[in-house]
Amino acid sequence: VxxxxxxxxxxxxxxxxxxxxxxxxxxxxxxxxxxxxxxxxxxxxxxSLDIVFANAGAGSPLPLGQITAEHIDETFDTNVKGTIFTVQKALPLMGSGGSIILTGSSAGTTGAPGFTAYSASKAAVRNLARTWAEDLKGTGIRVNVLSPGATATELAKEALGEEGQKAYGAMTPLQRMADPAEIAAAAAFLASSDSSFMTASEVAVDGG
Structure with a gap:
């Protein structure tokens, strides 16, 4: 690893x-x-490589009226360009049966107030998987997207505080944020042969 x-x-x-x-x-x-x-x-x-989990991501809130070119570049450099080159440079080491997992976000589908650049970058990631599944047709390499919702990472807990976590959790039918272990379990599924007939798919782990 x-x-x-x-x-x-x-x-x-x-x-x-x-x-x-x-x-x-x-x-x-x-x-x-x-x-x-x-x-x-x-x-x-x-x-060689069997699995690539392109999990790097960056994003910070900024209202539409305050967005700068630098803010967009910083977000897209990590979330889009970084994902593209992470996968591109891994391909020579991969073979049939390989699994590529990209980290998306529920924000890439629903949007998120104040997160214009982040939401757009994650929508792009979702479509990278759909495109690459076609590009890699016949290679036996699968590409899927794992899209978490609000997750109680250490950084998120520190940033949101207890009340903020409750507020985010209340937005979901399950009434809580995800535990990072639940996201990891979904990633393990996409990495394994249990998902061997899945490609170009998006797995939402967002509590509904």
């Missing part, structure tokens, strides 16, 4: 949790040279 990200402390924690078969590589999905370094390490150490 190769884990890739920008925050060394998070990488170290993930490796400690996963054990000796995990390897961390620090870098940004918006930097092609960093991605080249990641896949060079994968090729040298493992030779």
């Amino acid at each position: 190769f884990i890739y990200g920008r925050r060394q402390e998070a990488l170290d924690a993930a490796v400690a949790d996963l054990g000796p078969n995990a390897r961390a590589v620090k870098g940004s999905v918006s930097d092609e040279a960093d991605l080249d370094r990641l896949y060079a390490a994968v090729k040298a150490e493992r030779g």
